[in-house]
Amino acid sequence: MIHGHLVQWHKANKRFFKCSSCKQRIAIFEILPTKPCKICGCTSFDRVGMRDERMVKEDKLQIRGDEIPFVNR
Secondary structure, eight states: OBTTBOOOOOOOOOEEEEETTTOOEEEESSSSOOSOOTTTOOOOEEEOOSSOOOOOOTTTOOTTSSOOSOTTO
C-alpha cells in the first residue's frame, strides 16, 4: 500500500497509430483504437512505428554515385 491506496501492476504493450485523414499520431495500450480522432473525428487509423520516418530529399539520392558522362573516354 502506497499512501493508503492499493497499487496493481499490469503489463501492457504500447501501440502507435496515425489518423488516415489528418495524420495526427496517438499512442494507446489497446489492440485497436476505440475512440475517434480528437482533431477531425475520423475513425480510420493506420498502424505506424514509434518514431516518424525521416523525409529524405530525392534529389540527393544517387544509387550509382556521381553521374559523370563519358567516363571511359
